[in-house]
Amino acid sequence: MSLDASKWAWEIKIPTKKGGALKPLKKLVLLSLADRAGEDHCAYPSMSRLVDDTAMDRKTVLKIIDELIEDGLIEDTGERKGKTKQVKVYQLVGVKGRERGPKMEPFKDENTDLKGTNNGTVPTTEQFQQFHERVPTIPSKGPNVGTRNLPKNLPEESKNKKDWLCFKKLREEIYLADPDLDFEYLMTASWGDREKRAFEIYNADKNLCDVLMNFHFADWLIHAYRTKYSKPAAGQQAKAGDSKPQHLTEKQIAAFAQKLAHHSEFSSKYSEPGDSYEKLAAKIAVKLEDPAQAKKWEKYLKQVGFTGTIAGEAA
Template sequence: MSLDATVWAWKTRQKQKVGGALKPLKKLVLLSLADRAGETHECYPSIARLVDDTEMDRKTVLKIIDELIEDGFIIDTGKREGKTKQVKVYLLIGVKGRETVPTKVHFDTENDDLNSTNNGTVPTTEQFQQFHERVPTIPLNSPNVGTRNLSKNLSEESKNKKTWLSLKKLREEILLATDQETYEQIKNATWFDRELRAFELYNAEKNLCDELMNYHFADWLINACGKYQAREQSKKTNSGTQVRVPQGESNTLSSKQIYSFAQKLSVHPEFASKYAEGNESYEQLAARVAVKLADPEQQQKLMPYLIQVGFQQKGKGEAA
């Protein structure tokens, strides 16, 4: 974070264009960029981060960035950063350094050229570039004078950079893929940390950006939820609870059969078109179907499709 850049952003006066973004919104985006600028006044927050900061939609943020470039406040350096090397690096134009000062160089008073205008203390451009020192902004009466890079001086965002996991983003992804009830089950699950460790190990060498990690972890957790639910149902079945079909016909599915028929139904065109939700994958659909097949009532509802994929109802002494 650059104090110079933030002060500069506050002092800017935005231009209002016909059909353009409102001036307060433009300043808000510029402040968000300045907040993430380094010593060179370059910054590269992702669009998702700017959307989260400003609470604007993606389209508006992109439009404002274009206007800030047109107005001469920022430029696209052409550099790209981030894990995927796709995040644009912007340079803030017009930031005046306040935290750097020149170091004065005293010339030798015995210099032969005593009448020279260079005699004395004159900080030149070269001297400014060669001899400069960071001036701490800690108050003089603070017990932390001389202490830099303290963890408590870091912003919350800087502290959280150690992990890719965003619970807010994860919740959004899960609710986009499934219902509130499933989300609550995942949130309160005792196996959450176990699956998190497994997921991180599985993706350790894939070099995915944070957004994709949260996206794939949401799918991972939804599948895990179905897995654990099916396992619990299997325990009940093994302890004496059987899946039965009304009308006098007894049909019991083993845990292996549940998984097998769930996979078959997930790729059944008619079934998938009717029961798949949104952009749900075959694996996600199969996980949900497995839970349904462990429920006697749900199994009965799905019986027409089960028969189509090879399930045989028990007849007189016949096994399914």
């Protein structure tokens, strides 16, 4: 796993084009590739692995990879791996970081004369200096030897990361689901660790990548907060009208369209024969841009994590 590649994938801006895949889906595929990149920032996961990581169908993943190549974010190196030598090796374009070693230039012997001053076993002063310039030497007992010093070169989150949890991704997912929730409160609440353990136990037998773990943990936390930890005190009742009606943002539309596409009751009611999850999600996203239609589906939106009230009247 390349930390620099993962950091690059999180920060890179995904371009959009008419008729192309949704940006969140392209980001998910790019993150899956970065999560399996080596120190040379090349990745060669099998297609079945990408399908499992992203929960998309094979056809959609292939389409998105082609778009990422067109966008100049990855490129096909032409190399093939695997037992059948059919797994493509992709280079992540533009990743920069400390994982690549120093570039060495071979010493050029400009004088090949056997009788010259460079011949023999004793190097000249100039040769000695050039040799030490091109080969960095680190004392075996120096402070920079070993991986114990690596954390001082890493971002703060990389120092503290011991498992799949990524605060940046989790914050983003919770904000998309409910911008009014206090992320800091959820992270410091006394019940947070308990819910994290329960979530890990629940998903112990599932082969989920870190991105999907954070995605589902956001829903898990929000559901736990609403159902177990945010009930009004005894004798108090929530006042009707406390939540201000709102319109869905572009990010919320993209996120909830994906969740509704995987909602069994909703998809069985509104999908058409032959629709894939991605095709259905794209249709839902277009519909959610209409406040009246979003209001009509408010019941389902709340079932997949939306809180508050949709502005407008049902169509």
